[in-house]
Amino acid sequence: VTTDIIIGFPGETEADFESTLAVAAEVGYDSAYTFVYSPRPGTEAAELTDRFVEHSVTVERMNRLRAVIERSSVRRNEARIGRVEEVMVEGPSKKNPDVLTGRTRQNKLCHFASAEPIRRGSYAAVEVTGAGLSHLTGELREVTHVAQHKRRIPVAAG
Known part of the structure; x- marks a missing residue:
């Protein structure tokens, strides 16, 4: 399960951000694409200059969110240890x-x-023996399907 999160959108309060952290912790994302808000010319949000969140605050929030996401990612990956996974x-x-x-x-x-x-x-059956933040490690049990690669592509004359 992944998500995209923009941090520091104009008007974002600490309470808003705490709610984001709570949801991220409850869901337990595998990963998240997180971004610090940056104004885009011509958008309504870019006009909200009086509501911009200080850059130092958004960076600190980004670090807090990444820590939550990384903990859940490692937990979810470690939960796969001992399972046999189909791997392409x-x-x-x-x-x-x-x-x-x-x-x-x-x-x-x-x-x-x-x-x-x-x-x-x-495709191979791989028993998961280890887990990291963004990957699994394992031992090959068997190749379950060998890919067939074509060397020539037929062309129909027309």
């Missing part, structure tokens, strides 16, 4: 070419080792 293989990890990277059905990034190469687009 994307290819070698950017940081370690001996490790493969893929995505679960919930779009969680998952890193796992494989003694044999596995084609991009293949």
